[in-house]
Amino acid sequence: MRKIALLSFAVVALIGGLLFALGVRAADDPLPSWNDGAAKQGIIKFVTATTTEGSPTFVKPEDRIATFDNDGTLWVSHPLYAQAVFALDRVHVLAAKHPEWKGQEPFKSVLAGDREAMAKFTEGDWAIIVAATHAGISNADFIEVVKQWLGQARHPRFERPYTDLVYQPMLEVMDYLRANGFRTYIVTGGGQEFVRVFSEQVYSVPVEQVVGSSIATKYAYQDGKPILLREPKIFFVDDKVGKPVGINLFIGKRPYAAFGNSDGDREMLEWTGAGDGARLMMLVLHDDATREFAYGPANGLPDTKIGTFSQALMDQAKSQGWTVISMKDDWKQIFPWDKKPD
Amino acid sequence: MRKIALLSFAVVALIGGLLFALGVRAADDPLPSWNDGAAKQGIIKFVTATTTEGSPTFVKPEDRIATFDNDGTLWVSHPLYAQAVFALDRVHVLAAKHPEWKGQEPFKSVLAGDREAMAKFTEGDWAIIVAATHAGISNADFIEVVKQWLGQARHPRFERPYTDLVYQPMLEVMDYLRANGFRTYIVTGGGQEFVRVFSEQVYSVPVEQVVGSSIATKYAYQDGKPILLREPKIFFVDDKVGKPVGINLFIGKRPYAAFGNSDGDREMLEWTGAGDGARLMMLVLHDDATREFAYGPANGLPDTKIGTFSQALMDQAKSQGWTVISMKDDWKQIFPWDKKPD
Numbered sequence: 001m002r003k004i005a006l007l008s009f010a011v012v013a014l015i016g017g018l019l020f021a022l023g024v025r026a027a028d029d030p031l032p033s034w035n036d037g038a039a040k041q042g043i044i045k046f047v048t049a050t051t052t053e054g055s056p057t058f059v060k061p062e063d064r065i066a067t068f069d070n071d072g073t074l075w076v077s078h079p080l081y082a083q084a085v086f087a088l089d090r091v092h093v094l095a096a097k098h099p100e101w102k103g104q105e106p107f108k109s110v111l112a113g114d115r116e117a118m119a120k121f122t123e124g125d126w127a128i129i130v131a132a133t134h135a136g137i138s139n140a141d142f143i144e145v146v147k148q149w150l151g152q153a154r155h156p157r158f159e160r161p162y163t164d165l166v167y168q169p170m171l172e173v174m175d176y177l178r179a180n181g182f183r184t185y186i187v188t189g190g191g192q193e194f195v196r197v198f199s200e201q202v203y204s205v206p207v208e209q210v211v212g213s214s215i216a217t218k219y220a221y222q223d224g225k226p227i228l229l230r231e232p233k234i235f236f237v238d239d240k241v242g243k244p245v246g247i248n249l250f251i252g253k254r255p256y257a258a259f260g261n262s263d264g265d266r267e268m269l270e271w272t273g274a275g276d277g278a279r280l281m282m283l284v285l286h287d288d289a290t291r292e293f294a295y296g297p298a299n300g301l302p303d304t305k306i307g308t309f310s311q312a313l314m315d316q317a318k319s320q321g322w323t324v325i326s327m328k329d330d331w332k333q334i335f336p337w338d339k340k341p342d
Numbered sequence: 343m344r345k346i347a348l349l350s351f352a353v354v355a356l357i358g359g360l361l362f363a364l365g366v367r368a369a370d371d372p373l374p375s376w377n378d379g380a381a382k383q384g385i386i387k388f389v390t391a392t393t394t395e396g397s398p399t400f401v402k403p404e405d406r407i408a409t410f411d412n413d414g415t416l417w418v419s420h421p422l423y424a425q426a427v428f429a430l431d432r433v434h435v436l437a438a439k440h441p442e443w444k445g446q447e448p449f450k451s452v453l454a455g456d457r458e459a460m461a462k463f464t465e466g467d468w469a470i471i472v473a474a475t476h477a478g479i480s481n482a483d484f485i486e487v488v489k490q491w492l493g494q495a496r497h498p499r500f501e502r503p504y505t506d507l508v509y510q511p512m513l514e515v516m517d518y519l520r521a522n523g524f525r526t527y528i529v530t531g532g533g534q535e536f537v538r539v540f541s542e543q544v545y546s547v548p549v550e551q552v553v554g555s556s557i558a559t560k561y562a563y564q565d566g567k568p569i570l571l572r573e574p575k576i577f578f579v580d581d582k583v584g585k586p587v588g589i590n591l592f593i594g595k596r597p598y599a600a601f602g603n604s605d606g607d608r609e610m611l612e613w614t615g616a617g618d619g620a621r622l623m624m625l626v627l628h629d630d631a632t633r634e635f636a637y638g639p640a641n642g643l644p645d646t647k648i649g650t651f652s653q654a655l656m657d658q659a660k661s662q663g664w665t666v667i668s669m670k671d672d673w674k675q676i677f678p679w680d681k682k683p684d
Contacts (some may be wrong), residue, residue: 032345040360062548140589196594206404219583219609226609226616228590239563248481248559248570250592252538252549267561267568274568 007049018135030176033169033333039325041172043173046280050179050256059256061181066257066280067211067247067268068174070188070195072307073261073284074203076155076165078293081306083190084126085162086149088118090133098132107132134313135215138227139193142148146197160337163202167284168338169331170259174203177257185255187247189239191262211250212237239264262307267320274328281322282291285309288327343684357593375511381624381667382445385515388622392598393522399620403523408599408622409553409589409610409656410516412530412537414649415603415626416545417508418497425650426468427504428491432475437455440474442597449474473574477557480569481535488539490576497518502679505544509613509626511673512601516545519599527597531606547630553592555580581606586613590596598622604649611664620651623664633676 034040050059050326071077091110093103101107106125109117121129134142155165167210171206186205191211199205216235217228231246238246244267257280258272269281286307287294295301311339317324327334392401412609413419433443433452442450448467451459463471476484497507516526528547530537534554541547558577559570580588586609589597598609599622602612611623628649629636637643640651659666669676 077436150594192591193594208592210594217587217612219586226585226586226612244561244568244570245559249534249556250550252535252552271561 019174031169031172032181033172033331035330035332037330039323040331042280042282043176043321046257046278047176047180050277054200059277063253063256064182064253065178065185065251065253066174066177066182067185067187067243067251067255067259067272068170068203069260069262069265069268070186070190070212071261072286073259073265074166074170074186075162076158076292077261077307078286078295078304079156079306081190082153082162083194085153086146086194087126087129087133089149089153090145094132127234130215134191135230138222138229138234139217143197144194146194150198160196163198164337165335166202167331167332168336170284171336173259174205178204182257185209185210185211185251187238187243187245187258187268189237189242191215192238205296211238211246213242215224216241225289241267247271258282259284261286261309263310263313264307266313266316273320273322278283281317281320282325283309283317284325284327286327288331288334290328291338292327294328300338325332349355359483364441366644372521373511374513374515375673377672377674379666379672381672384622384624384665388599388620389518389522391620405595405598406519406524407526407527407593407595408516408519408524409529409585409593409597409601409614410512410545411529411604411610412532412554412603413603414628415468415507415601416512416528417504418500418634419649420628420637421498421648423532424495424504425536427476427495428488428532428536429459429471431491431495432487433471436474436587441520456575468574471556476533477572477574479572480564481559481572482569484535484572488536492540500677505540506573506679507674507677508544510678512626513545513678514581515521515601520546524599526553527551527553527589529578529580529600529610531584533557534580541635547566553580553588555584564634583609585610589613600624603628603651605652606649606654608655612662615662615664623659623662624667625651625655625659625664626669627668628669630676632670633680636670679684 031040031043043105047264049055049057049066052058068074071081088110095101095107095111102111106128140236150161150163153162155162156161157273158165177184184205186195186199186203188207188211190212192210192214195212196207196210199207199210216231216233218228218231220229222226236242236246243265247268254275255272256275256278258268259282261284265283273279273281285298286292286296287299296309297303297311298314314324317331373385374383391397392406394400410416411547413423430452433449435436437443437453438587444453448463448470452471467564492503492505495506496502500507519526526547528537528541528545528551532554534552534556537554538549538552541549558573558575560573562569562571570623575620578588579583585607589610596617597614598617598620600610601624602611603626607625614624615621627640628634628638629641637646638651639653640656656666
């Protein structure tokens with residue numbers, strides 16, 4: 001009897017100890033929304049390799065740079081890029097001052113809500129829309145317009161503000177990297193000023209760490225005060241081959257980690273991977289139609305032309321040792337407001 | 343006798359105490375190379391106003407941005423900009439591969455050392471020289487070339503490396519601002535990559551805080567590895583109206599303090615001064631021919647076309663409350679290696 005009692009006590013203590021250990025482990029897990037797997041382990045291995053003093057792949061804190069694409073990597077980009085929705089919404093708002101738009105393409109199709117016609121818009125059509133909706137006002141006024149829009153706009157499927165549609169697992173990666181001395185930069189094909197409006201609040205990324213596409217601005221005076229006037233002229237395209245160019249221009253250091261989700265991120269990952277030492281290159285694959293979206297050739301699905309992940313990119317990822325993140329398999333939770341994982 | 347001895351003791355103690363107090367005070371002086379005066383007091387007043395909690399002009403640490411022009415503000419720009427000397431030196435080096443240059447302007451005059459002809463070079467001539475000396479190689483190779491040049495080149499008057507010719511009082515201002523939570527950016531009309539080569543070592547300014555002029559770079563492959571190839575094409579001119587544009591593009595926040603020395607800095611100071619709260623705008627006046635140089639219309643001297651400080655700029659400084667720093671009167675010491683002030 002006494003022996004059994006002692007044994008029971010020992011078992012209880014053992015289980016208690018185990019539970020305690022597990023509890024501590026869960027609290028210490030920097031990536032709780034990630035399922036255990038190659039992707040999660042790859043991130044942890046990279047951080048350990050670059051931040052452990054004495055490690056042959058140790059990186060000085062001032063060189064710890066990680067770059068993140070935005071659309072489709074940090075937040076939802078389907079069925080349409082948020083910034084494209086913003087531009088189309090803005091055509092409706094500005095139409096009151098432009099009665100001629102009713103008979104003038106591409107505005108006519110936008111105002112008529114003709115989805116079929118809009119789906120066929122060329123780059124030239126979009127350039128006209130961007131010029132009409134993103135230029136002709138001061139940068140300060142533009143920021144206010146974007147702020148207002150972000151407060152009102154709702155995603156058609158999730159019926160939430162776009163700034164709610166950020167991926168919890170990626171927020172955890174950013175936090176984890178920052179906690180380990182990395183600076184996290186956004187390197188987006190989207191508009192630099194557009195993304196700056198919410199980067200601090202949503203991603204804890206200050207505006208000076210947002211690298212993006214931009215239109216020209218011009219120093220001018222309004223009521224005797226200097227302003228920066230947005231001009232209808234492309235200044236820099238931070239996409240594809242533009243991403244390494246933008247990284248060098250704005251940061252001047254090669255990233256140690258880069259995260260993308262589409263063919264637009266190929267060169268950023270190549271550039272990152274071409275550096276010495278430990279480097280981390282990751283691509284988010286949208287393969288979860290239930291919780292988010294599934295699309296693109298790399299999934300064996302049609303190319304929706306928004307955030308295309310081609311088979312060629314998938315092949316390159318395999319040959320160069322880049323890690324593909326499966327939303328379906330690697331992520332326990334998609335959005336911060338999603339039900340927590342069990 | 344005893345009384346006198348006691349008195350002596352008291353006097354010695356008093357003097358000792360005073361000396362000790364003075365010693366402490368000198369050690370605490372964040373700007374020891376500055377003479378007491380409006381300029382020094384203006385800097386200290388600004389830092390106090392922006393960093394004292396509860397002050398109506400308190401600035402959150404993340405918004406504490408200070409911008410510094412480089413040529414003539416942080417280091418010597420006379421008799422010629424260092425980067426122009428670099429370009430001319432490089433023409434000589436590259437001439438071996440370009441026998442045709444001997445008969446071809448503007449190279450012919452450079453190779454002949456024809457100072458009179460060089461003084462008359464147009465912007466077009468300089469553009470040809472920049473294209474020949476700054477482009478056609480990878481960015482990584484360019485950085486190596488600049489490093490080598492900086493190690494070898496000597497200033498004609500001071501017979502020291504250009505990186506020795508930085509102003510001790512301005513180094514103190516940068517240190518003082520950083521110690522108070524400001525981030526110090528260089529905003530230069532000079533080449534961004536050129537200045538990045540020495541910004542960290544000389545000014546403790548990391549490369550990502552150097553905003554400058556740039557030529558276009560192109561993503562390309564060399565021996566199967568990606569490179570950024572420098573192209574003979576101007577991308578961005580970070581001078582005059584370009585400075586506020588560059589500040590917004592690279593930093594996205596309006597500076598609270600801006601330092602310049604020439605007409606090229608006018609818009610940067612205007613842009614800074616147009617913000618709310620406490621702002622500090624300063625211009626270095628080169629009026630010390632003995633210890634450095636004296637030049638320019640604002641001194642009543644001829645315009646040497648390098649770092650022009652016009653009378654119009656001086657008038658604007660007065661009307662807008664910008665502080666003019668007299669090298670002669672405000673600075674006890676010019677260079678870090680100068681004899682220390684008494």
